[in-house]
Amino acid sequence: MADGLIGSTTTVFDFGCGLGDDVRHLGLRGIQSRGWDPNHQRDGAMTPAQIVNLGYVVNVIDDVDERVECLLQAWSFAERALIVSARLASDTADFTPAGPYGDGVVTSAGTFQKFYEQGELKDWLDEHLPEPAVAAGPGVFYIFREGADRIGFLASRYRRRASAVLPSVQFSIEEHKDLLRPLIEYFEQRGRVPADDELPGGSAIRERFGSLHRALRLVQRGHDPEAWKQIIIARGEDMLIFLALSRFDGRPRFGQLPVAVRRDIKSFFTSYRSACEQADVALLAVGDMNRVLKAAQRSPVGKLTPSAIYVHTSALDSLPPLLRLYEGCARRYVGRVDEANLIKLHINDPMISYLSYPEFEPDPHPALAQSLTVHLQTFRLRERDYRTSKNPPILHRKETFLTPEHPLHAKFSRLTRQEESKGLLDETSRIGTRHGWEERLRDKGVTLRGHRVVRDRRVPAAL
Numbered sequence: 001m002a003d004g005l006i007g008s009t010t011t012v013f014d015f016g017c018g019l020g021d022d023v024r025h026l027g028l029r030g031i032q033s034r035g036w037d038p039n040h041q042r043d044g045a046m047t048p049a050q051i052v053n054l055g056y057v058v059n060v061i062d063d064v065d066e067r068v069e070c071l072l073q074a075w076s077f078a079e080r081a082l083i084v085s086a087r088l089a090s091d092t093a094d095f096t097p098a099g100p101y102g103d104g105v106v107t108s109a110g111t112f113q114k115f116y117e118q119g120e121l122k123d124w125l126d127e128h129l130p131e132p133a134v135a136a137g138p139g140v141f142y143i144f145r146e147g148a149d150r151i152g153f154l155a156s157r158y159r160r161r162a163s164a165v166l167p168s169v170q171f172s173i174e175e176h177k178d179l180l181r182p183l184i185e186y187f188e189q190r191g192r193v194p195a196d197d198e199l200p201g202g203s204a205i206r207e208r209f210g211s212l213h214r215a216l217r218l219v220q221r222g223h224d225p226e227a228w229k230q231i232i233i234a235r236g237e238d239m240l241i242f243l244a245l246s247r248f249d250g251r252p253r254f255g256q257l258p259v260a261v262r263r264d265i266k267s268f269f270t271s272y273r274s275a276c277e278q279a280d281v282a283l284l285a286v287g288d289m290n291r292v293l294k295a296a297q298r299s300p301v302g303k304l305t306p307s308a309i310y311v312h313t314s315a316l317d318s319l320p321p322l323l324r325l326y327e328g329c330a331r332r333y334v335g336r337v338d339e340a341n342l343i344k345l346h347i348n349d350p351m352i353s354y355l356s357y358p359e360f361e362p363d364p365h366p367a368l369a370q371s372l373t374v375h376l377q378t379f380r381l382r383e384r385d386y387r388t389s390k391n392p393p394i395l396h397r398k399e400t401f402l403t404p405e406h407p408l409h410a411k412f413s414r415l416t417r418q419e420e421s422k423g424l425l426d427e428t429s430r431i432g433t434r435h436g437w438e439e440r441l442r443d444k445g446v447t448l449r450g451h452r453v454v455r456d457r458r459v460p461a462a463l
Helices: 021-028 064-077 089-094 118-128 147-157 174-190 202-209 212-221 225-249 259-268 272-286 289-298 313-318 321-334 409-421 434-444
Strands: 011-015 032-036 049-055 078-085 097-101 104-107 134-137 140-144 308-312 342-346 351-356 370-375 381-385 446-448 453-455
Touching: 011 021, 011 064, 021 032, 049 064, 064 078, 064 118, 089 381, 118 140, 118 321, 134 147, 134 321, 140 147, 147 225, 147 259, 174 202, 174 212, 174 225, 202 212, 225 259, 225 272, 225 321, 259 272, 272 289, 272 321, 289 321, 308 313, 313 321, 313 342, 321 342, 321 351, 321 370, 409 453, 434 446
Parallel strands: 011 032, 011 049, 049 078
Antiparallel strands: 078 140, 097 104, 134 140, 308 342, 342 351, 351 370, 370 381, 446 453
16 A cells, blocks of 8 residues: 555455454555455455465465465466465564474474575566566565556656645746646656646646746746756666666567657657666666765764664655665565664675564664665565664764755754763774663763653663
8 A cells, every 4th residue: 555556446356364453454544445265264355456466375275286376376366466465484482383394394383384585585576477576665666567667667666756846936827826836736746848648737827828838937036046956866866776776677669668658758858769878887886885985974964883874764755866876786686674763774795674663753772673784685584673682783973864844853963962062972892782871871961851862760860
């Protein structure tokens, strides 16, 4: 749903729905859904739907041929896309194996489990289905029926969220600002003039101004030329990142691209060939860790350390294009890691780590709960769980992970200035874990009340 595959008008079929929890949840959201399961919902209707979900089914089928048959049967019902999810090798900590069985294991509960590597699962899907699988998250893949839908989804994944940098315009014709607002929003999102069939309400704008081009020129006169230029540059960079990452599954021919993407390319580049050549140069640069280091040193956002640059997910779009492409290589492989709110881009080794700090906003020094690291040469995933650790790593200087425009940047900065004035951040080697930080606070006779440093009244004032 977050990726836009399932909406209010989408039909969903859960193939192997178990007790039907997903079907019920979708129904509560007003989405037309149904399910079938060989053990729990044998009477369910097995008919086509726009989206078919095959969730954690293939990993419990011990017969290899039956597993493929199940996949193909689910695919036959998918009109637009199939969602496949399965257990990963990193999930083995949640199970106690009683012994090996076939290509998997028998758990202590007497059930079969096949644990996949991320790349292994994709390779298996690509081998048996006619369209390439797209990583949606760890152990979750989308397989689109039409190549244009797949390409459109991938292009949207690397298109930055439109920031409303143009809404303060003073129109020379004030009464038309509501009429022109959709045109402005489209330009902020795509960086170009929309075609006549791309803008709802465009006919009214054309009727008043003659054409969308003329209307946009009018809007442009009321804005800062530099802000206007930056929008075009940003959308061109987004397209370059998409084209670079499309090499991993075989870059499509120009005619295979969705119409809107073809129009974007014509707007930003002299030709599709030129765009692909620039994208290949950018992708090659990602493999040079010296260039990655220099990009990290020039980055306007993020906390730079000797081994990595850390950035909050909300600031990812503000990284230099090379670092966005670097992270995009990992995301193309693993998909979105929903729990992660900090991203660690290693600058000595080609690795990206997705870090989960559940209390990032309310806790002045939040603890690391989980991490998932993708190595971009071996493409192996490494997960670590700190939730039961008594001495987990913690964060300091939280504002450095954010853009200056973030609503909490000023609040976090005030705390950092207070801690610096008290000498709390002087010895970084001692304060990186919860116990070390607590010891540092005791040594200074202070404590934290929210995002403020106050004297610890449990410590004698003389001390």
